[in-house]
Amino acid sequence: MYETLAVVGATGAVGRIVLEQLEARNFPYKRLKLLASQRSAGQQVRFKDETITVELLAPGAFEDVDIVIASTPDEVSAEFAPYAVKEGAIVVDESGYWRMDPKVPLIIPEVNPDAIADHQGIIASPNCSTTQMVVALAPLHQAAKVKRVVVSTYQATSGAGLAGNAELESSVRQILDGQTPGHETFQHPIGFNLIPQIGGEKFEGYTSEEMKMVYETRKIMGDDDIQVCPTAVRVPVTIGHSESILVETEKPLTVAEATELFRAAAGITVVDDLANHQYPMPRDCDGKDDVFVGRIRRDISGDGHGIAFWCVSDNLRKGAATNAVQIAELLQQSVASAG
Amino acid sequence: MYETLAVVGATGAVGRIVLEQLEARNFPYKRLKLLASQRSAGQQVRFKDETITVELLAPGAFEDVDIVIASTPDEVSAEFAPYAVKEGAIVVDESGYWRMDPKVPLIIPEVNPDAIADHQGIIASPNCSTTQMVVALAPLHQAAKVKRVVVSTYQATSGAGLAGNAELESSVRQILDGQTPGHETFQHPIGFNLIPQIGGEKFEGYTSEEMKMVYETRKIMGDDDIQVCPTAVRVPVTIGHSESILVETEKPLTVAEATELFRAAAGITVVDDLANHQYPMPRDCDGKDDVFVGRIRRDISGDGHGIAFWCVSDNLRKGAATNAVQIAELLQQSVASAG
Numbered sequence: 001m002y003e004t005l006a007v008v009g010a011t012g013a014v015g016r017i018v019l020e021q022l023e024a025r026n027f028p029y030k031r032l033k034l035l036a037s038q039r040s041a042g043q044q045v046r047f048k049d050e051t052i053t054v055e056l057l058a059p060g061a062f063e064d065v066d067i068v069i070a071s072t073p074d075e076v077s078a079e080f081a082p083y084a085v086k087e088g089a090i091v092v093d094e095s096g097y098w099r100m101d102p103k104v105p106l107i108i109p110e111v112n113p114d115a116i117a118d119h120q121g122i123i124a125s126p127n128c129s130t131t132q133m134v135v136a137l138a139p140l141h142q143a144a145k146v147k148r149v150v151v152s153t154y155q156a157t158s159g160a161g162l163a164g165n166a167e168l169e170s171s172v173r174q175i176l177d178g179q180t181p182g183h184e185t186f187q188h189p190i191g192f193n194l195i196p197q198i199g200g201e202k203f204e205g206y207t208s209e210e211m212k213m214v215y216e217t218r219k220i221m222g223d224d225d226i227q228v229c230p231t232a233v234r235v236p237v238t239i240g241h242s243e244s245i246l247v248e249t250e251k252p253l254t255v256a257e258a259t260e261l262f263r264a265a266a267g268i269t270v271v272d273d274l275a276n277h278q279y280p281m282p283r284d285c286d287g288k289d290d291v292f293v294g295r296i297r298r299d300i301s302g303d304g305h306g307i308a309f310w311c312v313s314d315n316l317r318k319g320a321a322t323n324a325v326q327i328a329e330l331l332q333q334s335v336a337s338a339g
Numbered sequence: 340m341y342e343t344l345a346v347v348g349a350t351g352a353v354g355r356i357v358l359e360q361l362e363a364r365n366f367p368y369k370r371l372k373l374l375a376s377q378r379s380a381g382q383q384v385r386f387k388d389e390t391i392t393v394e395l396l397a398p399g400a401f402e403d404v405d406i407v408i409a410s411t412p413d414e415v416s417a418e419f420a421p422y423a424v425k426e427g428a429i430v431v432d433e434s435g436y437w438r439m440d441p442k443v444p445l446i447i448p449e450v451n452p453d454a455i456a457d458h459q460g461i462i463a464s465p466n467c468s469t470t471q472m473v474v475a476l477a478p479l480h481q482a483a484k485v486k487r488v489v490v491s492t493y494q495a496t497s498g499a500g501l502a503g504n505a506e507l508e509s510s511v512r513q514i515l516d517g518q519t520p521g522h523e524t525f526q527h528p529i530g531f532n533l534i535p536q537i538g539g540e541k542f543e544g545y546t547s548e549e550m551k552m553v554y555e556t557r558k559i560m561g562d563d564d565i566q567v568c569p570t571a572v573r574v575p576v577t578i579g580h581s582e583s584i585l586v587e588t589e590k591p592l593t594v595a596e597a598t599e600l601f602r603a604a605a606g607i608t609v610v611d612d613l614a615n616h617q618y619p620m621p622r623d624c625d626g627k628d629d630v631f632v633g634r635i636r637r638d639i640s641g642d643g644h645g646i647a648f649w650c651v652s653d654n655l656r657k658g659a660a661t662n663a664v665q666i667a668e669l670l671q672q673s674v675a676s677a678g
Contacts (some may be wrong), residue, residue, distance in 0.1 A: 152491035152583035187616040196649045205636040229640035231583040244491035245569040277526040297544040301568035310535045
């Protein structure tokens with residue numbers, strides 16, 4: 001067993017849930033260290049029956065650490081991960097910074113657990129919108145080979161952290177009070193509005209968030225031929241990313257076959273009964289670990305090789321904290337089985 | 340000129356805007372009659388410098404009427420339109436009831452104005468989500484022939500009328516106040532949530548709203564080979580439907596060509612400057628008549644025949660009232676040119 005675990009960014013939106021998940025999943029460790037930037041260092045955090053003081057994220061902090069679960073902005077990860085590895089820790093990183101580095105495995109435990117073996121100290125957890133999509137696509141890919149994906153997202157404000165949720169709430173309150181809503185975290189007021197931009201421009205008019213769904217999907221699925229056309233949109237929802245997905249497979253799948261593949265897959269819950277108004281919704285997925293799939297239909301625009309479906313998952317859970325903790329569990333298991 | 344105009348459903352969400360539009364566009368008529376069901380008959384409505392009493396919608400009400408603009412539920416239209424026609428009126432109908440009737444032209448004035456000539460008393464205005472999509476697709480279709488459309492909608496609560504907006508507001512307030520939100524107009528609470536169902540099940544797991552986007556698009560464009568895969572989703576936005584659209588054309592179009600076609604088309608405003616965070620959003624389109632298009636990109640998942648874009652329009656304006664008033668204007672022009 002790796003004995004000392006560090007959680008970096010423990011006071012953020014995702015970090016808090018990492019701590020909840022460590023407790024809920026009974027993650028095996030002997031000592032827990034919490035690290036954060038200057039702004040949060042010194043804070044007291046309750047965890048199980050301890051009160052832990054958040055320490056400063058700085059060189060030297062990982063000398064006594066075995067595994068790190070980190071939820072920080074990209075630039076913070078770019079700086080600390082190399083010295084954490086040099087000090088002997090293995091870093092499970094939720095930032096976007098390392099994901100496409102060829103030396104860094106990009107892992108969804110239900111999809112490509114074996115790829116973790118190649119790590120050189122850093123293991124990346126994918127972007128939230130990618131993770132839930134790939135969890136859903138993986139069983140179809142295995143059975144019928146995914147060729148093309150057209151996806152439109154409906155992404156919650158918590159994807160931008162606690163500040164995103166606070167801004168949604170204040171924006172909505174301002175509008176209800178007849179005031180002009182402000183904005184700071186998002187490019188425009190988000191209350192009762194949609195913003196079809198997440199991240200900056202990255203490639204031919206596609207945003208960085210959209211291109212993550214292209215590049216990360218290929219890397220996790222281990223198939224550079226998968227074509228993805230993404231549109232990422234911020235919606236006035238607090239928690240839970242939703243995705244309208246059209247997938248084209250090499251081998252045609254019936255709706256019944258696709259449904260059965262979803263049902264049999266680890267980490268997926270099918271909710272699909274239109275007649276009784278049952279389908280995944282952010283409201284129902286908040287605080288749950290699974291990826292929820294519904295509205296499974298034949299693509300009536302295609303040549304018989306397409307399936308359309310609707311996919312919702314708690315972006316702070318499977319989209320972030322849960323997946324990172326699962327990666328850390330994989331590491332623990334590999335030590336256990338090696339030992 | 341047709342001299343007497345009747346507005347049916349003048350007190351509803353769309354009817355109110357029909358009246359605004361008649362005034363703003365200086366619609367030519369001599370006498371205006373307002374009609375509504377028992378519930379609203381007798382109400383006084385201010386229009387220009389008159390106060391008009393809403394009369395009861397019943398047989399006989401159209402004896403002195405030349406043109407009708409009607410915004411009513413389907414079942415109301417099914418009942419009154421036949422006797423209105425028998426009494427000598429021409430009915431411009433916004434309900435869904437007559438749209439697919441082969442004897443009824445389905446008109447978007449920018450797209451298929453000539454089809455109006457075949458009317459036999461009833462002319463239908465398309466569904467809101469269809470109208471804005473077809474306005475955007477039409478110039479591409481004319482230049483390059485549309486083969487296939489994959490569309491995911493983000494539809495405002497005003498699509499369900501004044502009650503829809505009231506329910507969004509109360510749902511949001513209840514959640515902000517820590518209460519459990521109720522729902523009546525929608526299948527589930529809509530505050531900070533998404534509902535991937537608009538209408539009942541219609542065809543192979545697709546809803547009635549989704550199938551309108553298939554059938555009506557073909558009828559308006561006059562091309563039964565156009566394939567559409569729609570996903571219709573209700574979002575917590577008051578006014579303005581948004582659509583993430585991937586269109587495949589027979590002849591490939593570059594982004595520059597598609598943009599130029601959009602710019603040159605009547606009824607479309609292009610807002611497309613990602614670097615400066617400029618793209619269509621519901622907030623900015625509320626109260627405007629155009630269809631707004633942005634995020635125009637090459638489909639990076641396809642074979643070079645696809646264009647992806649984002650399309651927003653005020654669902655009560657071009658999606659309903661404005662289009663109906665424009666149809667009535669077409670009728671007036673045809674009489675004027677005939678006379």
